[in-house]
Amino acid sequence: MPTVIASTSADLVLPPTDQQTPTAAVVQAPEAQPLDTALADMHLLLEQHGYVVVVYPASVSTAQEQRMFAIRAMLESDRIALLRSDLPPLGVAALVRQLRQLSVCDFSAGVIASAARLLAHYVYAGAVLNSVTRLDRVPVSLRTHAKSWLPGSQFAVLAGPNPRLHRIGTSAEVLSGPDFATQLVVAGGQASAEWVTGTLAPAWQVQGVQEAALPADSARWWGTPKLAEFAAFLPDVSVLYQLVASVRRARCHWCSLELIGDRCGFCSAPLTLPEPENLPRALNPT
Structure with missing residues (x-):
């Protein structure tokens, strides 16, 4: 059975892109x-799938995060990966779907878990906000904070991979977007998503726009319920496969699982590179 992907809320589980993409499990709040x-x-997930990879946003409650770590400790299992992501909730939902797509490929559980950090760099996640006064996850200047008090102000904010902020209506400028083919998922909240679908999507030349329900954690992440969230992502599993497969694999020195990048997705141990054999013995301590 493929490695099961899980998250912390049902609204972080987007509809599958094809019949091969499995759904995700949901780790409930306490x-x-x-x-x-x-x-x-x-325990049942581990019995059925062998490995569980849980991806969740940094805005998840402390109680729920502590519950997940407690479950892993009580089960004494090294087959549960708990991956906290700095992406906004809808970006996390896009990432979770990408990992679900990869879970049916011929990658090991360790590679899938460590691929989450790689793929997050290719998710362009942001929101349209009516106010940035309580936004603390994206750098905002004091001047912009002051402007957010003006009636009718709207801001387009890109949280990652390169944080940007643009006041809508002040110029023809649009947030810098991906230079590769993407699809866009949009979740309308108490702010209109018209700018996202009518201006941002054409400027980014997305291949398609999908609608989703606004995740419950979005208001907490962005600091306001008056928002419309969006995320552009790589939708094609063949592209995702090539991207992950192109990265050199290594073996975790702590838990022995495969990994890509510089850190194990399961035990969080950093990658240790082999020491050069031509160093003098004095510089190569044991």
């Missing part, structure tokens, strides 16, 4: 599920 039930559910 107030929604007793601990013994949560333990049983996780």
